[in-house]
Amino acid sequence: MGSNEVAMMLFGVFLILVFARVPVAFALGLACIPVIMLNDTVSLFALIDRVFISYNSFLLLSVPFFLLAASLMNSSGITKKLMNLSRTTVGHLPGGLGHVNVFVSMLFAGVSGSSTADAAGIGKILIPEMIDQGYDRKFSIAITACSSVMGVIIPPSILMLIWGGTMSISVGSLFLAGIIPGILLGLSMMTTVYIYAKRNHYPVYDKSGFTDFFKAFVIAIPGLMTPLIILGGITFGWFTPTEASAIAVLYTMALGFLNKTINPRKFVKILSETARLTGISLFCVGTASAFSWLLSYHEVPQALVALISSMHIGPRGITLMIALVFLLIGLFIDAIPAIIIMGGVLYPIALEAGIHPIHFSIIGIVSLAFGLVTPPYGLCLLISARIGEMSVHKVLKDVVIILLPMLFILILICLIPDIAMFLPRLITPQFL
Amino acid sequence: NGQQDSAAPANGEKKVMKINAASMFDEVHPFTQTYYKFEELVNKYQDEVTIEVKYNLNKSLGIETDYFRFMSQGESVDLAILAPANIATRVPSIAIVDMPLLFKDYAHRNRVLASDLFKAIEEDVVKKANVRIIGYAGGASRSIISNYPITNMEDLQGFKLRVQGAPIWAKVFDAVGAVPSVIAYDEVYSAIQTGVIQGLENEKIGYAQMRFFEVAPHYTLNEHSITVRPLFMSEKAYNKFSPTVQAAIMKAGKEAGEFGAQVELELGQIELDKLVKSGLANVHPFSDADKAEFKARATPALLKYVEEAGFTELYNGIQAIK
Amino acid sequence: MIDTQIGKNTSLITKIANTLYRSLLIIQTSFLGFLLILVTLQIISRLIPALPYMLWTEEISRFLLVWVIFLGAAIGVKENSHFTVSLLPEPKSKLGATIWELSIAGLTIIFAAIFTYRGYKYAKVMFWDISDIAQISMIWVGSAIPVFGILSLIFLFETVIKLTKKAGE
Ligand code: NA
Ligand code: NA
Numbered sequence A: 001m002g003s004n005e006v007a008m009m010l011f012g013v014f015l016i017l018v019f020a021r022v023p024v025a026f027a028l029g030l031a032c033i034p035v036i037m038l039n040d041t042v043s044l045f046a047l048i049d050r051v052f053i054s055y056n057s058f059l060l061l062s063v064p065f066f067l068l069a070a071s072l073m074n075s076s077g078i079t080k081k082l083m084n085l086s087r088t089t090v091g092h093l094p095g096g097l098g099h100v101n102v103f104v105s106m107l108f109a110g111v112s113g114s115s116t117a118d119a120a121g122i123g124k125i126l127i128p129e130m131i132d133q134g135y136d137r138k139f140s141i142a143i144t145a146c147s148s149v150m151g152v153i154i155p156p157s158i159l160m161l162i163w164g165g166t167m168s169i170s171v172g173s174l175f176l177a178g179i180i181p182g183i184l185l186g187l188s189m190m191t192t193v194y195i196y197a198k199r200n201h202y203p204v205y206d207k208s209g210f211t212d213f214f215k216a217f218v219i220a221i222p223g224l225m226t227p228l229i230i231l232g233g234i235t236f237g238w239f240t241p242t243e244a245s246a247i248a249v250l251y252t253m254a255l256g257f258l259n260k261t262i263n264p265r266k267f268v269k270i271l272s273e274t275a276r277l278t279g280i281s282l283f284c285v286g287t288a289s290a291f292s293w294l295l296s297y298h299e300v301p302q303a304l305v306a307l308i309s310s311m312h313i314g315p316r317g318i319t320l321m322i323a324l325v326f327l328l329i330g331l332f333i334d335a336i337p338a339i340i341i342m343g344g345v346l347y348p349i350a351l352e353a354g355i356h357p358i359h360f361s362i363i364g365i366v367s368l369a370f371g372l373v374t375p376p377y378g379l380c381l382l383i384s385a386r387i388g389e390m391s392v393h394k395v396l397k398d399v400v401i402i403l404l405p406m407l408f409i410l411i412l413i414c415l416i417p418d419i420a421m422f423l424p425r426l427i428t429p430q431f432l
Numbered sequence B: 001n002g003q004q005d006s007a008a009p010a011n012g013e014k015k016v017m018k019i020n021a022a023s024m025f026d027e028v029h030p031f032t033q034t035y036y037k038f039e040e041l042v043n044k045y046q047d048e049v050t051i052e053v054k055y056n057l058n059k060s061l062g063i064e065t066d067y068f069r070f071m072s073q074g075e076s077v078d079l080a081i082l083a084p085a086n087i088a089t090r091v092p093s094i095a096i097v098d099m100p101l102l103f104k105d106y107a108h109r110n111r112v113l114a115s116d117l118f119k120a121i122e123e124d125v126v127k128k129a130n131v132r133i134i135g136y137a138g139g140a141s142r143s144i145i146s147n148y149p150i151t152n153m154e155d156l157q158g159f160k161l162r163v164q165g166a167p168i169w170a171k172v173f174d175a176v177g178a179v180p181s182v183i184a185y186d187e188v189y190s191a192i193q194t195g196v197i198q199g200l201e202n203e204k205i206g207y208a209q210m211r212f213f214e215v216a217p218h219y220t221l222n223e224h225s226i227t228v229r230p231l232f233m234s235e236k237a238y239n240k241f242s243p244t245v246q247a248a249i250m251k252a253g254k255e256a257g258e259f260g261a262q263v264e265l266e267l268g269q270i271e272l273d274k275l276v277k278s279g280l281a282n283v284h285p286f287s288d289a290d291k292a293e294f295k296a297r298a299t300p301a302l303l304k305y306v307e308e309a310g311f312t313e314l315y316n317g318i319q320a321i322k
Numbered sequence C: 001m002i003d004t005q006i007g008k009n010t011s012l013i014t015k016i017a018n019t020l021y022r023s024l025l026i027i028q029t030s031f032l033g034f035l036l037i038l039v040t041l042q043i044i045s046r047l048i049p050a051l052p053y054m055l056w057t058e059e060i061s062r063f064l065l066v067w068v069i070f071l072g073a074a075i076g077v078k079e080n081s082h083f084t085v086s087l088l089p090e091p092k093s094k095l096g097a098t099i100w101e102l103s104i105a106g107l108t109i110i111f112a113a114i115f116t117y118r119g120y121k122y123a124k125v126m127f128w129d130i131s132d133i134a135q136i137s138m139i140w141v142g143s144a145i146p147v148f149g150i151l152s153l154i155f156l157f158e159t160v161i162k163l164t165k166k167a168g169e
Helices: A003-019 A024-037 A044-055 A062-075 A078-090 A096-111 A115-132 A137-152 A158-167 A171-200 A210-235 A241-258 A264-297 A300-311 A314-332 A335-352 A357-370 A379-387 A392-415 A418-427 B002-006 B008-013 B030-044 B064-073 B092-098 B106-114 B119-129 B167-175 B185-193 B204-209 B243-277 B288-308 B312-320 C012-047 C056-079 C094-126 C144-168
Strands: B015-022 B049-056 B079-081 B131-146 B160-163 B179-182 B199-202 B218-234 B282-284
Touching: A003 A024, A003 A264, A003 A300, A003 A314, A024 A044, A024 A264, A024 C094, A044 A264, A044 B064, A044 C056, A044 C094, A044 C144, A062 A078, A062 A115, A062 A158, A062 A210, A062 A241, A062 A264, A062 C012, A078 A096, A078 A115, A078 A210, A096 A115, A096 A137, A096 A171, A096 A210, A115 A137, A115 A379, A137 A158, A137 A171, A137 A357, A137 A379, A137 A392, A158 A171, A158 A335, A158 A357, A158 B185, A171 A210, A171 A357, A171 A392, A171 A418, A171 B185, A210 A241, A241 C012, A264 A300, A264 A335, A264 C012, A264 C056, A300 A335, A314 A335, A314 A357, A314 A392, A335 A357, A357 A392, A357 A418, A379 A392, A392 A418, B030 B049, B030 B079, B030 B131, B030 B218, B030 B243, B064 B079, B064 B131, B064 B218, B092 B119, B092 B167, B092 B218, B106 B131, B106 B218, B119 B131, B131 B204, B131 B243, B160 B167, B167 B179, B167 B288, B185 B199, B199 B218, B204 B243, B218 B243, B218 B288, B243 B282, B288 B312, C012 C056, C012 C144, C056 C144, C094 C144
Parallel strands: B015 B049, B015 B079, B160 B179, B160 B199, B218 B282
Antiparallel strands: B079 B218, B131 B199, B131 B218
16 A cells, blocks of 8 residues: 555544544544555554553653643632732733633643633633623633633643653754743734624723732742743753653642642542543554554655655745644644654654754644634533533634634744744753 | 666566555665665575565654564554564573674674574574564664763663663662663653653664654663674565565565675764764763673673573574684 | 442453443552652752662663553543544434444454464563663553453453343343
8 A cells, every 4th residue: 555545544534433423532442443454564553552652751741740730720719819810910901801801811821730620620611601791601611611722822831741751852943942932922812812802892890909919920920930940941951841740749739728628528539530631632642653654664754755855845835735734634633642643644744844853843732722712623612612502603703703712823833933942042042 | 776677577577565664764774775785585496486676764654662573463564674572472492592602703703693593493483473573684783872971880780771671781780880761762862851761772764764762862872782783674565475475575675684784884974973962962982891881780680581582592592603 | 530339230241341441540549649749859869969869760660651551541441431432323222322332442452463373472472571760670661551451351341241131131
């Protein structure tokens, strides 16, 4: 079988299975079977082997702790304190709670590496409150979902850890590179909120006094300390990512026990939920690894490089194409397995076109982050819609409206490498 | 050879047999060049079949430990050069082939390989791991790579480094005062940049090709080992061939390995010089006195290991070769 | 969450599946808790020079994660919580929907059967492999593969029985 046939067969079978509602993790593994059967130099051993080996990696170790820490932040009241700080900062703008929703996601993104915890934690508090105050239900759900994507773009980020680890790219530089794109995305969402507020006459509040802001800030300090631990720890090499995430867990646990928002019983419950979430989110990493291994075995990446370079679309065209491919795969697959499948396929193309590895990575990460809110498979959208008690397709229109300016930012990131490269160039030039 | 190609009927019947070779490195790396040489020679030394080698480079099929499992299983990978430590989980005895401080110098290494000393181990490997050693590449020296300068034994104390899986590596580095840990080769880069470790020990060529210099810009020439990198063929692939072809495989493997060792010696230095010239790496000398202290501190651990593993006779045999 | 209350009319397979499920929840959660303790120990042992730097924690943590993932995947089969894509409309008739779900269960059974049989063979070979640091047999880790397979098969068997019963009603 040639590269093209294999690629078509793998993706074709996968898509058919996924559309038939076979769970994504199993669909990835099942799609490997026909290709394996048709090739007598590969057997099901390869499937088992790739799945097993991919789990036995120290990179994935930080994932459960990042999820646990984020979940503990929600339970221990840290999220609430960040929200109060956001209220005193942007609550007076037209569409106050909408801005609070976006702004607190930016803060939360800075303390956590996970977008799903952002959608769940902030959504639980803000969606009901927004609806109470007369905001449109669809809009409340959509803005909660869309703002949560910043969780994996603004550092720390599970995605960047996995990305840097699997492709040997400096994680510290990736963290820095994500800051400006993340803030731009936040600003674009706040602009959208402003326009919504003006058109729908959403409520406006008085500006909080400086004392209120200062009080909220002081109360939020323990929560705001977490990024120092995680970011400082990882960027400066004090701790490994796993250790940093474990320390974040211990720290939030301590805060929770001290202010009595968490007790042993509650902790065990959160631990159990995290364990199950870890299982199902990482299981597809294994089958994705097998899938991606078969693609390389049949030299699909090389064929793709040859195809793309024959098209002569130039580095800018290629950045846009890379974004498009990640956006498309993000429609169906979670970000981590998508990195494992497409990262290795597209990386050689980027290198061939002279795109800087960090620029390439940020394009990929931002595009995949959008996948968190794009149906048919968008975890953050699902979570927000569930909290807002509304079916996903009803909120789609608002999601698209919020996403359009964000897509514009993505295109800017593709065409102007400096948006991503400025901070790493300034702070960690040795990695460039 | 060209004559046979023109002899249409004979050539038409000549069967084409495909072999999958795998490497973590690119097309100029000595391992890959060894594969090229093997393909050339194995077709020169026999007329029965045409052996076509497919090259799976740049980690496309995984890393060396993965190649070993696939070869041992008899699928996907048929030919690969591996560090012996990769198969020591299955065949512990092979670790001695590549033990730190085993050889006095490159010439000594070559004389040992030319002797019959490793015969028993070669048979053991076929029996336990279902792979066959058909030649020996390698031949470069391994030194310390770090994210801070190391110039003497003092600097080495508490140095957290990645070592290969075979336990002897951890024992030796523990004995000289470093803190060894075992990490998969493809995770070393991120382990250094995230602070899990501060460096590793490796050949010059690996240092350049794996881009370790980006996270660990210091290369210290302590030269604690001269490598032996067996060229393996899976037993299943080997058994597909007739005795005549098998003999050609062994001959071609041996010569390709020797060729690869020569290439590695030259290329490693060139690559390191390039890095130094462009300011990406700093090379530090390690004085003879420090080398002697390294050896003195490591030797008891080495001897203890050799004795426990039952290799005393073999070890003495190697040391006895002049 | 799953209703694991055992009533009078519960079939044997459901009883078995529910008991397994509840024990799995406890085991899997403890593994993650143990993982947290190990990493904490690792940090402490590094920060306090008097304590020996523990090399084995890193390796054993990875092995525990392998178990957390495989057991979590089996739990996901029981809870039917593996992520799916919902794009096509659901079949209109109840029977159609049941047949649809049975087909998905069938495909998942193929997957689980491969992991049981090939996973068993894979783990058996690992018996001879010794881990790099802790020097334990890799069978302790590799057996997670067939264990996942068998557990999933049991849970899927229960699902199929429930679905066929529903179709019969
Ligand atoms: Na973040
Ligand atoms: Na999506």
